[in-house]
Amino acid sequence: MNYIETQAIIIGGGATGAGTLRDLTLRGINSVLIEKNDIASGTTGRNHGLLHSGARYAVKDLESATECIAENRILKKIARHCVEDTGGLFVTLPEDDPSYHGKLLASCKFAGIPAHELSTKEALALEPNLNPDILSAIRVPDGTIDPFRLASANVLDSTERGGRIFTHCDVKSLIKEGSAVKGVQCYDRVKGMDFEIRGDIVVNAAGVWGQHICGLAGVELKMFPSKGSMVIIDYRINNIVVNRCRVPADGDIIVPGDTVSIIGTTSKKIEYNEIERLIVDDDEIEVLLADGEKLIPHVSKTRVLRAYCGVRPLVDISGDIKGRDISRGIVLVDHEERDSTGGFITIAGGKLMTYRLMAEMTANLVAKKLKVKKKCSTHRIPLPGSEKKIQPMKQIKKFTGIPGSVTGSTLYRHGQRVHNILTKDRKNYGLICECEMVTAGEIEYALKNLNVKDIVDLRRRTRIGMGPCQGELCSYRAAGLFVEFEAAGAKDANIMLKDFLEERWKGIKPILWGDSLRETEFTYWIYQGLFGLGDIPEGDGKK
Numbered sequence: 327m328n329y330i331e332t333q334a335i336i337i338g339g340g341a342t343g344a345g346t347l348r349d350l351t352l353r354g355i356n357s358v359l360i361e362k363n364d365i366a367s368g369t370t371g372r373n374h375g376l377l378h379s380g381a382r383y384a385v386k387d388l389e390s391a392t393e394c395i396a397e398n399r400i401l402k403k404i405a406r407h408c409v410e411d412t413g414g415l416f417v418t419l420p421e422d423d424p425s426y427h428g429k430l431l432a433s434c435k436f437a438g439i440p441a442h443e444l445s446t447k448e449a450l451a452l453e454p455n456l457n458p459d460i461l462s463a464i465r466v467p468d469g470t471i472d473p474f475r476l477a478s479a480n481v482l483d484s485t486e487r488g489g490r491i492f493t494h495c496d497v498k499s500l501i502k503e504g505s506a507v508k509g510v511q512c513y514d515r516v517k518g519m520d521f522e523i524r525g526d527i528v529v530n531a532a533g534v535w536g537q538h539i540c541g542l543a544g545v546e547l548k549m550f551p552s553k554g555s556m557v558i559i560d561y562r563i564n565n566i567v568v569n570r571c572r573v574p575a576d577g578d579i580i581v582p583g584d585t586v587s588i589i590g591t592t593s594k595k596i597e598y599n600e601i602e603r604l605i606v607d608d609d610e611i612e613v614l615l616a617d618g619e620k621l622i623p624h625v626s627k628t629r630v631l632r633a634y635c636g637v638r639p640l641v642d643i644s645g646d647i648k649g650r651d652i653s654r655g656i657v658l659v660d661h662e663e664r665d666s667t668g669g670f671i672t673i674a675g676g677k678l679m680t681y682r683l684m685a686e687m688t689a690n691l692v693a694k695k696l697k698v699k700k701k702c703s704t705h706r707i708p709l710p711g712s713e714k715k716i717q718p719m720k721q722i723k724k725f726t727g728i729p730g731s732v733t734g735s736t737l738y739r740h741g742q743r744v745h746n747i748l749t750k751d752r753k754n755y756g757l758i759c760e761c762e763m764v765t766a767g768e769i770e771y772a773l774k775n776l777n778v779k780d781i782v783d784l785r786r787r788t789r790i791g792m793g794p795c796q797g798e799l800c801s802y803r804a805a806g807l808f809v810e811f812e813a814a815g816a817k818d819a820n821i822m823l824k825d826f827l828e829e830r831w832k833g834i835k836p837i838l839w840g841d842s843l844r845e846t847e848f849t850y851w852i853y854q855g856l857f858g859l860g861d862i863p864e865g866d867g868k869k
């Protein structure tokens with residue numbers, strides 16, 4: 327595999343790149359995606375997974391708000407198994423400007439976002455953990471979306487239709503002939519090998535790294551890297567997305583997701599050269615916990631599981647403005663038109679929420695250049711797993727002999743693909759991760775079908791190690807299964823295990839107090855005291 331030829335090459339396996347790969351494949355355009363780490367390992371896997379109704383932007387950014395509500399309706403149909411239709415609340419606290427409530431209602435109406443005023447009693451009945459002192463509440467069609475599942479389902483649909491993806495492969499340079507881009511030169515970090523892909527069009531969907539990719543093409547695109555941090559608490563303290571009814575600011579949203587709740591977010595402008603060395607600062611954690619507690623007082627009684635951050639891939643189009651004020655708008659650049667550099671397109675900005683729309687806009691431009699007439703169909707063809715509306719009780723009954731909690735969790739994560747996972751083989755039902763109810767069968771399915779190269783990738787496909795114990799009791803079992811299912815040798819499985827625990831550690835370190843500290847000590851005793859994992863030799867440095 328030293329040389330590949332195709333029509334379109336996509337750089338970046340976040341939601342935007344994955345969505346573009348799917349859209350192009352559905353139009354019959356031969357496409358290859360290159361991702362330097364794993365699917366959804368960039369900003370796509372580092373947000374709070376809010377399925378925006380658009381209300382958050384309604385007062386200040388009408389364009390983003392209307393895009394959000396349109397995509398909200400589409401994603402609830404095509405990505406059912408990635409979405410939880412939780413609904414959302416905007417609540418006013420005694421210290422907030424009460425006039426924002428009216429402004430938000432009026433702006434939502436203008437943007438076509440269904441927003442209804444609730445009495446405080448009604449709001450508290452819907453979300454009993456809410457601060458009982460709230461002054462007013464508005465209900466909106468917010469929801470949650472699992473970014474890992476979403477990006478992976480886009481890739482799966484494409485690869486099942488002939489699209490190709492190479493993960494853990496870095497685009498090192500672009501191949502240019504004259505002023506036109508003709509392909510990419512890549513390095514496979516797992517195999518330690520260089521390879522080349524040539525194609526008619528190269529799509530730069532590298533998110534905040536898009537600035538660097540443009541540099542490789544010899545054109546300029548300035549990003550505005552805005553860091554946001556979030557904390558995860560160890561169980562779901564809310565079932566509805568809770569937003570503070572005020573101009574968006576730090577610590578004003580709590581999003582439930584899977585088994586946990588996420589408090590978000592901050593906004594700090596960072597330098598472009600800092601994007602690879604992201605750190606959650608202590609003051610950010612303090613703000614998030616203090617403001618989170620104002621929305622849901624229960625926050626102070628929970629254990630913080632981890633903290634993490636991401637960088638918004640915003641494009642600096644307007645000079646001197648603050649991170650939160652910069653447009654969330656989509657930026658599609660035809661470099662042939664703008665820079666006289668043919669065969670090169672950049673798609674950036676936007677949100678997870680608008681990934682499909684961004685992919686559609688990009689694929690429209692690619693199709694036009696390649697003179698392909700087929701139109702976009704991603705708004706009507708469901709993603710694999712989301713073909714039918716899930717009726718959990720009906721499905722659970724079908725799998726007789728398997729605990730409902732196992733079927734329910736597998737169904738929740740993989741939708742209709744549950745039938746490929748829970749087979750008749752009883753061995754498949756063995757629980758590997760008790761926090762998230764991940765079975766050996768689900769791991770086998772992920773290893774064989776979902777581009778999994780290591781345990782960190784496996785976490786993104788199955789949620790293994792993402793629950794309250796943070797991998798303490800499941801990761802060594804998962805490493806064993808890599809060997810059993812012939813996805814790795816014993817030596818590599820040990821290295822993967824070490825890398826996985828190191829990766830978990832990064833998010834635990836900033837919140838190391840109380841029960842988290844106790845749990846971490848216990849994990850250390852198991853993996854260093856019992857297994858001596860810290861003493862195994864380093865890998866060969868390929869990844």
Ligand SMILES: Cc1cc2nc3c(=O)[nH]c(=O)nc-3n(C[C@H](O)[C@H](O)[C@H](O)COP(=O)(O)OP(=O)(O)OC[C@H]3O[C@@H](n4cnc5c(N)ncnc54)[C@H](O)[C@@H]3O)c2cc1C
Pocket residue numbers: 337338339340341342343360361362363364365366367368369370371372373374375376377378495496497498531532533534535552553554555590591592635636637638639674675676677678679680
């Ligand atoms: C704190 C925070 C909270 C947010 N919350 C929300 C939310 O709740 N809802 C919402 O809709 N949006 C949210 N967003 C925005 C959303 O996360 C992003 O807009 C979206 O995920 C960007 O996706 P992307 O695919 O464009 O970029 P990315 O996900 O960053 O993908 C780019 C990919 O390119 C790869 N890459 C880079 N360089 C190379 C190379 N040389 N070779 C190969 N691959 C390369 C990277 O590894 C990366 O995987 C949030 C963002 C932040 C920071």
